[in-house]
Amino acid sequence: MARVLLVEDNVRLSDLVAKALLRxxxxxxxxxxxxxxxxxxxxxxxxxxxxxxxLPDGDGIGLLRRLxxxxxxxxxxxxxxxxxxxxxxxxxxxxxxxxxxxxxxxxELVARVKAxxxxxxxxxxxxxxxxxxxxxxxxxxxxxxxxxxxxxxxxLQILLSLMQANGRMVQRRRLEQTAWGLSEAVTPNxxxxxxxxxxxxxxGIGSRVVLxxxxxxxxxxxxxxGDA
Amino acid sequence: MPDPxxxxxxxxxxxxxxxxxxxxxxxxxxxxxxxxxxxGALVVAFAVVFLLVHWISxxxxxxxxxxxxxxxxxxxxxxxVESIRWDAAGRPxxxxxxxxxxxLPAALQDDLDFRIEDxxxxxxxxxxxxxHGDAASTVSRTxxxxxxxxxxxxxxxxxxxxxxxxxxxxxxxxHLLRTQVISWPTALITTVLxxxxxxxxxxxxxxxxxxxxxxxxDAAATISSExxxxxxxxEGVPVEIRPxxxxxxxxxxxxxxxxxxxxxxxxxxxxELKTPLALIRGQIELEHxxxxxxxxxxxxxxxxRQVHQLLHLAELSEIQNYRFEQVDLCAVALxxxxxxxxxxxxxxxxxxxxxxxxxxxxMADASAVFILLRNLIENAIDxxxxxxxxxxxxxxxxxxxxxxxPGIAPADMPRLFTRFWRGSARTYEGAGLGLSICQEIVLAxxxxxxxxDASPGACFTITLG
Numbered sequence: 001m002a003r004v005l006l007v008e009d010n011v012r013l014s015d016l017v018a019k020a021l022l023r024x025x026x027x028x029x030x031x032x033x034x035x036x037x038x039x040x041x042x043x044x045x046x047x048x049x050x051x052x053x054x055l056p057d058g059d060g061i062g063l064l065r066r067l068x069x070x071x072x073x074x075x076x077x078x079x080x081x082x083x084x085x086x087x088x089x090x091x092x093x094x095x096x097x098x099x100x101x102x103x104x105x106x107x108e109l110v111a112r113v114k115a116x117x118x119x120x121x122x123x124x125x126x127x128x129x130x131x132x133x134x135x136x137x138x139x140x141x142x143x144x145x146x147x148x149x150x151x152x153x154x155x156l157q158i159l160l161s162l163m164q165a166n167g168r169m170v171q172r173r174r175l176e177q178t179a180w181g182l183s184e185a186v187t188p189n190x191x192x193x194x195x196x197x198x199x200x201x202x203x204g205i206g207s208r209v210v211l212x213x214x215x216x217x218x219x220x221x222x223x224x225x226g227d228a
Numbered sequence: 229m230p231d232p233x234x235x236x237x238x239x240x241x242x243x244x245x246x247x248x249x250x251x252x253x254x255x256x257x258x259x260x261x262x263x264x265x266x267x268g269a270l271v272v273a274f275a276v277v278f279l280l281v282h283w284i285s286x287x288x289x290x291x292x293x294x295x296x297x298x299x300x301x302x303x304x305x306x307x308x309v310e311s312i313r314w315d316a317a318g319r320p321x322x323x324x325x326x327x328x329x330x331x332l333p334a335a336l337q338d339d340l341d342f343r344i345e346d347x348x349x350x351x352x353x354x355x356x357x358x359x360h361g362d363a364a365s366t367v368s369r370t371x372x373x374x375x376x377x378x379x380x381x382x383x384x385x386x387x388x389x390x391x392x393x394x395x396x397x398x399x400x401x402x403h404l405l406r407t408q409v410i411s412w413p414t415a416l417i418t419t420v421l422x423x424x425x426x427x428x429x430x431x432x433x434x435x436x437x438x439x440x441x442x443x444x445x446d447a448a449a450t451i452s453s454e455x456x457x458x459x460x461x462x463e464g465v466p467v468e469i470r471p472x473x474x475x476x477x478x479x480x481x482x483x484x485x486x487x488x489x490x491x492x493x494x495x496x497x498x499x500e501l502k503t504p505l506a507l508i509r510g511q512i513e514l515e516h517x518x519x520x521x522x523x524x525x526x527x528x529x530x531x532x533r534q535v536h537q538l539l540h541l542a543e544l545s546e547i548q549n550y551r552f553e554q555v556d557l558c559a560v561a562l563x564x565x566x567x568x569x570x571x572x573x574x575x576x577x578x579x580x581x582x583x584x585x586x587x588x589x590x591m592a593d594a595s596a597v598f599i600l601l602r603n604l605i606e607n608a609i610d611x612x613x614x615x616x617x618x619x620x621x622x623x624x625x626x627x628x629x630x631x632x633x634p635g636i637a638p639a640d641m642p643r644l645f646t647r648f649w650r651g652s653a654r655t656y657e658g659a660g661l662g663l664s665i666c667q668e669i670v671l672a673x674x675x676x677x678x679x680x681d682a683s684p685g686a687c688f689t690i691t692l693g
Contacts, residue, residue, distance in 0.1 A: 013507045016507065019514060020510070020514060053499075081499040082495055085544060101502075102505065103508075104506060104509075106514065172566060188569075188570050213562035216566045216579055218566075
């Protein structure tokens with residue numbers, strides 16, 4: 001049984017989330033503040049972290065930053081009530097693997113958490129190559145030349161589908177299905193988040209391959225024209 | 229019958245004229261620079277001082293003519309007394325005037341003379357000229373052959389060997405001496421040169437003095453909503469100007485504080501409102517079956533959307549919340565259309581995106597433009613009939629969102645962007661804030677938005693720049 005860490009200061013809400021997760025055999029350890037969550041992480045390994053932003057002892061992002069600084073790559077879903085104009089982009093800049101706005105549908109939260117803790121090993125053991133990109137699903141990372149970057153499970157699934165399509169467009173709904181397994185449970189936000197992160201990561205490792213939105217209907221991977 | 233107002237007319241006209249003149253003067257005075265004002269004040273001060281000195285000296289000379297003459301006479305006597313040479317017995321033997329004055333007694337025989345007498349009135353030494361004046365008094369005026377003389381008699385020598393010095397000068401010589409002291413051209417040239425020097429000094433001083441203020445205003449001009457944390461330096465600023473800079477910095481501090489408070493308020497308001505909604509939603513979702521479950525979930529989502537839109541409106545009404553940069557509007561449009569695709573499919577509407585061959589760059593806030601296009605497209609989908617088409621087109625001058633819905637009734641046009649206003653048809657559920665948010669975003673970018681009936685449907689156009 002997978003075990004996740006839930007940091008949410010509203011006890012009733014965290015009870016509900018824990019109950020919903022338990023139905024799909026995910027056990028949640030609930031904490032209401034950053035410090036006790038930090039201690040718990042030191043003692044136990046978690047498959048994923050569900051983190052509220054507004055906590056009594058600070059912004060949940062602070063805990064995430066501490067983890068990332070300590071080279072802890074535990075997949076993290078950030079819950080935010082803020083939903084401010086720049087949060088769509090900003091929420092992803094702090095090392096979160098996914099984020100969900102309150103109020104959320106339980107079903108969607110469960111789908112997102114499941115995507116986060118899905119083991120990369122479950123993906124077919126193949127190592128597709130496209131342009132200068134080399135995907136290594138076993139290790140959960142994508143490489144370009146000497147540089148490589150770790151991918152969250154959903155990102156890995158999306159990139160895998162796109163690389164297999166070999167430059168052809170993949171429909172949004174197909175990408176959502178491969179990443180989250182359900183066609184209707186996730187909001188457009190989920191794919192939006194993953195695509196945004198993937199683009200940043202590809203840029204970060206200096207790849208010439210770009211993720212292109214095709215007429216608003218889907219995405220494809222193309223080698224950027226300027227360098228071709 | 230004469231109009232009683234006639235008499236008042238000239239007075240009123242004069243009053244108006246005076247008012248106009250005062251206004252013109254005030255307007256001129258306001259436009260003048262500080263340096264010009266200072267120099268102007270100094271010119272006036274110099275002129276007043278110049279006239280005052282002349283007036284005073286003239287009137288003083290007139291009223292104290294005797295006193296001044298006596299002074300000059302006493303001074304001349306002092307010079308003579310100091311020039312007396314004495315022998316060993318204490319008797320005066322000669323008067324040796326200083327070299328530069330030695331020529332005087334001989335040259336001015338008719339106007340100047342002196343003699344030294346002993347106790348018995350015997351003249352021991354005398355000047356080349358004829359003796360004048362009255363020996364009896366210490367200072368006297370006598371007239372000889374129509375010429376006025378002023379004389380002075382002073383005691384010299386010791387009490388044992390007393391002598392007297394008689395000195396006489398003509399009035400005309402005294403007058404000549406005095407008028408030579410200040411001459412008009414000299415005074416005028418001195419004043420003008422003085423003014424030029426003072427003007428230069430004032431100009432330089434003012435420039436130096438105001439430089440810190442100038443620097444401070446340059447620094448202040450660079451402060452915008454994005455760098456409110458910056459403060460002006462008081463280094464090198466004169467003591468008199470420092471309070472102004474400090475006050476400005478304090479005002480900036482209050483502004484920054486207010487901005488932060490507002491941000492914190494938005495964050496906590498969002499948390500306080502949305503967490504209970506999440507709680508209620510979760511609870512309803514986990515309850516298995518009850519009659520109005522779906523309806524309640526729908527209500528909660530609508531309410532959440534309303535809260536979300538309200539917070540966005542509050543946020544987007546403040547220009548400080550924008551982050552402007554070069555943005556490819558085509559890329560944003562692609563993302564939005566992708567984001568809205570699922571909603572379009574669910575509403576059985578097709579989304580068409582028309583893009584130019586080259587990217588369209590604009591100084592914009594990408595997140596705000598995302599919300600702008602999303603709201604317009606959402607609005608268009610909501611008003612589209614099943615099977616309808618929503619067209620989004622991006623061009624260099626304008627962004628357009630066109631639907632094939634019922635269009636907008638002319639009566640509704642003016643209220644379209646009013647907060648919480650919803651169309652009379654009410655066929656869809658919205659917070660009535662979407663278009664208000666769009667308007668705020670357009671205003672912040674200094675773009676313009678307009679809507680026209682495309683019969684069928686509505687066409688929203690955002691004109692860039």
